[in-house]
Amino acid sequence: MKHSGKDLFSINYFSYFQQECQKDYLALGFPLIKAEVEELCLVMQEKIAGINGDNFFETHADILGIDARLQIIFSLLPKEENGILSYLSEAEILELSRKDYPYYMRELCGFRSIESTPHSLHFYCQ
Secondary structure (H helix, E strand, O other): OOOOHHHHHHHHHHHHHHHHHHOHHHHHHOHHHHHHHHHHHHHHHHHHHOOOOOOHHHHHHHHHHHHHHHHHHHHHOOOOOOOOOOOOOHHHHHHHHHHHHHHHHHHHOOOOOOOOOOOOHHHOOO
């Protein structure tokens, strides 16, 4: 079966999270996070499948928000390979992802909270 470039990106994007969720350190050490990541991926796939001209901007913002949550979660997890212990509990990591995702892209791009951002879809997430 031949995939288009868009399909391959989608497959690669979601397969990364599926592979991470299958690793013992996540599956056994962080079951709440594993469940949340799997749920976020399902919700994102549903939103992608439901995009149309009437809901594009709202759905795009939702997708960016979900991606930001995933990025925050994985950035706060201890890295499997180096065995560094996390000082945050699973609940704290999930709470931070829920609370901070609207600011993720802004901070990633180096903008402070008082600075305005460029008029870009990258900074519009829900």
